[in-house]
Amino acid sequence: MREFKYVGSAFCAPETIARVNGALRFGADLRLPGMLHAQLVLSPHAHARVTGIDPTRALAIPGVAGVYSHHDAPTRRYCRYRILPAQAGCIDDEPLFASTPRFVGDRVAAVVATSRQAARAAAREVDIRYAPLPAVLSPEASLEPDAAAIQPGGNLISTYDLAVGDSAAKDRSGDTPAVITVTEVRTPMLHHAALEPHLCLADCDSSGQITVWSPCQSVYGARTVVADLLGLPYNRVRVVKVPMGGSFGGKQEFILEPVTAFLAMQTGKPVLLVLDREECIRATMVRPEQRSVMRSTTGADGRLGSLDIDTLLSAGAYAGSSPDYAEAMAHKLTRLYRFGHYRHRGRVAYTNGPVGGGMRGWGAPDIATCAEIHLDHVAAALGMDPVELRRRNLVAPGDIDPLTGKSVGDARVRDCLDLGARAFRWSERVGLPPGDGRWRRGVGLACGAHKNGVLSESFPEFSTMTLKMNEDGSLDLNASVHEVGAGTLDTLRTIIAEELDIDPASISAREADTASTPYDFGCFGSRMTYVCGAAALQLAALLRERLVGTAAELLGAGAQGLTVRDGAVWSIDGGGRGLAYADIVQRAHVLYGRDMIVTHTYRGWSNPGSYAVQFAGVEVDVLTGLVRVTDVLAAIDIGRAINRQRVEGQCGGAIQAGIGSALCEEVDMDAAGRAGVGGFRNYHMFNAVDMPPVTVLLVEHDGDDGPYGAKSVGEVATVPTAAAIVNAVNRALGTRITTLPLTPERIVAALCDQSAHPRRSAACC
Amino acid sequence: MLLKTTVNGRRLQVRIEADTRLIDVLRDSLGLTGTKEGCGEGECGACTVLIDGVPMNSCLVLAAQAGGRSVLTVEGLGSPGEPGVLQRQFVAHGAVQCGFCTPGMLMSATALLARNRNPSEAQIRQALAGNLCRCTGYAAIVAAVAAAARELAGP
Numbered sequence: 038m039r040e041f042k043y044v045g046s047a048f049c050a051p052e053t054i055a056r057v058n059g060a061l062r063f064g065a066d067l068r069l070p071g072m073l074h075a076q077l078v079l080s081p082h083a084h085a086r087v088t089g090i091d092p093t094r095a096l097a098i099p100g101v102a103g104v105y106s107h108h109d110a111p112t113r114r115y116c117r118y119r120i121l122p123a124q125a126g127c128i129d130d131e132p133l134f135a136s137t138p139r140f141v142g143d144r145v146a147a148v149v150a151t152s153r154q155a156a157r158a159a160a161r162e163v164d165i166r167y168a169p170l171p172a173v174l175s176p177e178a179s180l181e182p183d184a185a186a187i188q189p190g191g192n193l194i195s196t197y198d199l200a201v202g203d204s205a206a207k208d209r210s211g212d213t214p215a216v217i218t219v220t221e222v223r224t225p226m227l228h229h230a231a232l233e234p235h236l237c238l239a240d241c242d243s244s245g246q247i248t249v250w251s252p253c254q255s256v257y258g259a260r261t262v263v264a265d266l267l268g269l270p271y272n273r274v275r276v277v278k279v280p281m282g283g284s285f286g287g288k289q290e291f292i293l294e295p296v297t298a299f300l301a302m303q304t305g306k307p308v309l310l311v312l313d314r315e316e317c318i319r320a321t322m323v324r325p326e327q328r329s330v331m332r333s334t335t336g337a338d339g340r341l342g343s344l345d346i347d348t349l350l351s352a353g354a355y356a357g358s359s360p361d362y363a364e365a366m367a368h369k370l371t372r373l374y375r376f377g378h379y380r381h382r383g384r385v386a387y388t389n390g391p392v393g394g395g396m397r398g399w400g401a402p403d404i405a406t407c408a409e410i411h412l413d414h415v416a417a418a419l420g421m422d423p424v425e426l427r428r429r430n431l432v433a434p435g436d437i438d439p440l441t442g443k444s445v446g447d448a449r450v451r452d453c454l455d456l457g458a459r460a461f462r463w464s465e466r467v468g469l470p471p472g473d474g475r476w477r478r479g480v481g482l483a484c485g486a487h488k489n490g491v492l493s494e495s496f497p498e499f500s501t502m503t504l505k506m507n508e509d510g511s512l513d514l515n516a517s518v519h520e521v522g523a524g525t526l527d528t529l530r531t532i533i534a535e536e537l538d539i540d541p542a543s544i545s546a547r548e549a550d551t552a553s554t555p556y557d558f559g560c561f562g563s564r565m566t567y568v569c570g571a572a573a574l575q576l577a578a579l580l581r582e583r584l585v586g587t588a589a590e591l592l593g594a595g596a597q598g599l600t601v602r603d604g605a606v607w608s609i610d611g612g613g614r615g616l617a618y619a620d621i622v623q624r625a626h627v628l629y630g631r632d633m634i635v636t637h638t639y640r641g642w643s644n645p646g647s648y649a650v651q652f653a654g655v656e657v658d659v660l661t662g663l664v665r666v667t668d669v670l671a672a673i674d675i676g677r678a679i680n681r682q683r684v685e686g687q688c689g690g691a692i693q694a695g696i697g698s699a700l701c702e703e704v705d706m707d708a709a710g711r712a713g714v715g716g717f718r719n720y721h722m723f724n725a726v727d728m729p730p731v732t733v734l735l736v737e738h739d740g741d742d743g744p745y746g747a748k749s750v751g752e753v754a755t756v757p758t759a760a761a762i763v764n765a766v767n768r769a770l771g772t773r774i775t776t777l778p779l780t781p782e783r784i785v786a787a788l789c790d791q792s793a794h795p796r797r798s799a800a801c802c
Numbered sequence: 803m804l805l806k807t808t809v810n811g812r813r814l815q816v817r818i819e820a821d822t823r824l825i826d827v828l829r830d831s832l833g834l835t836g837t838k839e840g841c842g843e844g845e846c847g848a849c850t851v852l853i854d855g856v857p858m859n860s861c862l863v864l865a866a867q868a869g870g871r872s873v874l875t876v877e878g879l880g881s882p883g884e885p886g887v888l889q890r891q892f893v894a895h896g897a898v899q900c901g902f903c904t905p906g907m908l909m910s911a912t913a914l915l916a917r918n919r920n921p922s923e924a925q926i927r928q929a930l931a932g933n934l935c936r937c938t939g940y941a942a943i944v945a946a947v948a949a950a951a952r953e954l955a956g957p
Contacts, residue, residue: 053893053901056901057876057893057901058880059834059835059836059877060836062835065835065839066829231936232840233902234839283937313841314841522899522900522902522937523899686899689940691939724930724932725930725943728927728939
């Protein structure tokens with residue numbers, strides 16, 4: 038087992054210090070001379086026609102610079118999900134300001150003023166008249182033949198029908214199935230709930246050059262959408278990634294950049310737009326609600342014969358990423374389990390509801406929640422232990438994912454299952470009776486898979502980076518990095534440091550800026566460590582080669598006899614002094630006219646699975662329906678932890694979100710299409726008191742070709758959590774709740790229903 | 803109106819309106835942007851500051867209420883150029899990811915350690931109950947506070 042000096046360990050980066058002393062400036066902390074503040078005016082109707090806009094009273098408020106609406110804006114529509122100019126699967130259906138708002142929260146107008154207070158006051162004074170139109174709030178209703186059309190072209194946005202395997206197979210052994218199981222699972226709209234609200238700052242200088250400062254996940258994507266909308270050449274729009282207070286996908290689509298850039302262009306001044314929490318919940322994006330019906334056949338030996346899934350997903354008012362998101366759901370299970378036959382049909386529908394967008398896991402948590410609840414039903418029908426059922430069907434290293442034809446790589450999910458089950462004491466705990474008093478105990482598990490990059494998805498899977506060594510031996514990394522808070526900058530530093538044997542804190546790494554950092558697709562698809570980390574490793578190796586080669590010339594020695602250690606080049610056989618990097622750089626400049634700078638483009642060529650198996654213990658109060666999560670254990674197939682502390686930190690946050698989605702998080706919608714939830718007062722998340730102890734076990738088998746064997750963790754860690762919790766609650770209570778979240782109301786209702794139709798005793802309300 | 807208050811040990815006079823929030827005075831008038839606004843309704847704790855040692859959501863405090871009082875923000879922790887014990891332990895324990903909740907967490911923890919030199923884990927979690935975090939799952943933050951308590955208590 039290789040010994041590492043930096044890989045695996047934590048270190049303190051300058052930006053971390055700036056986060057603890059309040060010095061780091063996030064987007065809302067920026068101030069530019071003459072900066073104006075913007076406030077959006079949002080539709081109170083789920084569907085309406087704007088019949089009149091009178092800005093007179095608003096314009097009369099001191100400090101107001103302008104009021105803008107569809108009368109002023111380009112008529113061209115755009116897709117908030119677009120990154121590539123000619124990206125397949127992008128529907129340009131969103132206007133800058135709606136003349137026919139399509140959901141409660143749709144942008145109708147914007148006010149710009151010298152202070153945020155004046156802008157907010159003026160926004161309330163813009164007199165807008167609406168003629169309400171019929172609103173369709175569920176995908177089932179919107180797909181009825183007589184439903185009102187929400188967008189031209191009808192309410193069915195996209196469909197898919199994927200199938201692999203032998204459709205005649207009922208189970209792999211050829212016998213007729215022992216069980217046929219059907220489950221329907223519903224997951225609600227969720228709020229990403231990054232602590233930092235959505236924001237954007239934009240400026241338009243005297244030459245018409247636009248600059249956008251945004252906590253986004255792709256500066257090049259933001260540039261595409263903004264430049265195309267405003268009709269500007271790409272090199273006249275500069276997008277700068279500013280430090281971000283979390284995203285979890287909520288800031289990956291271009292929600293505020295187009296309107297803020299437009300306002301800057303109109304006013305010729307810097308414009309800062311910061312949303313409040315209510316606007317973030319209702320008017321940015323939600324994880325889309327979906328329902329999936331699963332039908333499977335399983336042999337008596339527990340092997341899955343066929344799995345047939347029908348998914349219906351609500352995109353909300355604009356298509357955004359929903360078509361791709363829904364289809365992504367269909368690609369998450371065949372890299373996790375072996376099926377005789379797998380078929381997945383999906384439909385995506387418009388509704389007059391909040392716009393759906395990608396959330397951490399990008400469909401994997403959604404479908405894993407469905408599938409893992411379903412598999413517990415299968416296990417129950419077979420009378421088989423749920424862990425054993427998984428064990429008989431999980432993929433093995435080197436399996437081919439039949440949907441993509443690609444290898445799942447060194448898939449160590451079975452190791453995760455075995456290791457986790459043992460550490461969690463599954464066999465012992467699952468055999469314990471739940472009890473028949475007020476508190477019932479139960480355990481549950483779930484498995485999940487995710488990926489490492491966007492290879493084979495019609496997206497550019499490459500990253501170009503430059504690494505430069507200064508005359509004092511310090512380094513500058515120039516790459517389009519988008520730090521979301523997970524530690525990407527530190528990961529890249531660690532990888533480079535390990536290759537060159539220098540202090541990772543001596544590497545200066547800026548974030549993405551279209552004016553100066555080379556092209557990178559963005560922070561999506563769990564590609565940062567696996568692809569960008571691999572790019573950084575090759576980059577560092579090239580610089581190492583240059584340093585060693587130059588040292589060889591300086592020393593009059595052969596390069597093959599030299600190595601690097603402690604920031605210097607040494608003779609392998611131990612003779613002589615080391616030549617410090619700083620010396621090499623200085624002498625190379627003067628003697629050879631050579632700069633210690635390398636630029637490299639790395640192209641990703643594989644996309645293995647990352648895997649997580651999670652176990653949860655719960656205690657349910659049958660009187661109130663409240664659930665206490667007693668403990669969670671996560672076993673993650675990560676290949677190699679580049680920074681163990683950050684990996685565990687990512688698991689903590691991922692599990693907090695997964696638990697919340699199982700028990701208490703939901704963006705609801707009333708009959709008028711308004712979300713009742715409007716803040717953290719009623720969007721409930723697990724806090725420090727609620728959170729259970731979490732144990733993280735890492736399986737580091739180093740069998741894939743990521744940097745130092747690393748695979749992704751940030752998304753996969755949230756994939757199985759919700760299902761593990763739901764399975765634990767249902768096991769504790771003997772219920773079959775399949776609509777999330779399992780709120781106290783839903784639990785009590787299920788218990789009352791159960792006692793009305795007893796299969797086992799339960800306390801009733 | 804004129805607000806007379808002390809912020810991070812400095813006595814100040816600031817022009818405010820009757821409805822100016824303390825968070826806006828800190829961030830806009832004084833340029834102390836370390837205090838963050840996450841929700842504007844006192845639920846997330848990102849705006850936590852200490853007023854006469856008591857942790858409060860500055861988004862819910864009228865600036866005028868700070869008149870004659872002493873306000874401590876994250877910028878007032880430690881000494882210039884030298885992070886304090888809590889800050890160093892946050893860094894050492896990986897308690898900082900995106901960093902947006904961090905100032906509020908530090909302020910709540912500062913208040914806790916001032917009134918309780920040897921808090922249990924449950925007491926730490928209770929003290930942080932009003933500070934939401936979406937990145938860390940809280941464990942590293944709790945461990946950092948416990949370590950800071952031990953360090954402050956001395957050998």
